Amino acid sequence: MDNVKVGTRASWISIGINLVLSLLKLAGAILGKSTAMLADTVHSLADIVTTLVVIIGLKISNKDADENHPYGHEKFESIFTKIISLLLIFTGVSIGYKGVVDSIRGNLSSPGKIALIAAATSIIVKECLYWYTLMIARKIKSTSMEADAWHHRSDAISSIATFIGILGARMGFKILDPIAAILVCIIIVKVGVEYYLKAVKELVDHTASNDIIDRIKELSSDIEGVIKVNSLKTRIFGNKVYADVGICVDKNISIEEGHKIAETVHTTIENNIENIKHCSVYIIPN
Known part of the structure; x- marks a missing residue:
């Protein structure tokens, strides 16, 4: 039900x-x-x-x-x-x-x-x-x-x-x-x-709780290919959370490889944090 x-x-x-x-x-x-x-x-x-x-x-x-x-x-x-x-x-x-x-x-x-x-x-x-x-x-x-x-x-x-x-x-x-x-x-x-x-x-689009923010950083950092989480913005939307995550990746990898890493981060966050409605991930060459 x-x-x-x-x-x-x-x-x-x-x-x-x-x-x-x-x-x-x-x-x-x-x-x-x-x-x-x-x-x-x-x-x-x-x-x-x-x-x-x-x-x-x-x-x-x-x-x-x-x-x-x-x-x-x-x-x-x-x-x-x-x-x-x-x-x-x-x-x-x-x-x-x-x-x-x-x-x-x-x-x-x-x-x-x-x-x-x-x-x-x-x-x-x-x-x-x-x-x-x-x-x-x-x-x-x-x-x-x-x-x-x-x-x-x-x-x-x-x-x-x-x-x-x-x-x-x-x-x-x-x-x-x-x-x-x-x-x-x-x-x-x-x-x-x-x-x-x-x-x-x-x-008023208040930021998510510290527990959710820490969990996003933890999950993102554990993904292979992610050097670090460079930026993270969250906002409460009703009883759900939207997240914008910026991750640093090796500047020498291809665009396709970078996209795959970003997709993995996106999927991992949305599948493992129940309150996340949508997670946007962008890559920053490092």
Whole structure:
């Protein structure tokens, strides 16, 4: 099964589970009269939207190169990662705003037991979804799906804060319910900002990691006929890497021999480094 199908199937599973969980949370928020649980419900509903964005992003970013996009569509995934990040930030700010307003106005109540049960269920379900989505994201090397996994983790953490807030409010500390909503806001916004910056980094042609650079140099230097790697430029393109390698070869060999050495370097790098999408090699007589 290809990466798009694997990622899409996992995303639809996530949507189905989130939909059921959101309905449970909404019932807990309304029947249990909990501001924190209502905030947590909004977070879960946002998860459904972001997962839909992931599905769209996976399909577009994995399209083959065409006339208008000769280098492929990988950067579209970074764009969708930015969209998810902005949704996370918006969700967090919205939740925090309601928590602050309720605290100031004194809209405090003692939540019902159903809200506590909904929060506990959410913690377990969302943590399981986090590990499942992260496993798939790393398997298919999808940054937008990884961001969605952290969306699940942030929801699990927010549900912990919600649980504590509801429990405290039921014990008589009613202010803890809106305070929990504010804590949820901070957690969500932090994750959103981190993934937004990560997406920006991918879109501005940042250089590849030192591990990849060192691996390229090592593989190139081991090829017979390569005297040394004279220059190396890399750039991140979505979740893939482009590399331009300049190798020094004996100036006395023929053009055909030099071309064969360059071809060997090209093939070796592309076959042995998984994230490399394309490697250009040019020779420098030495």
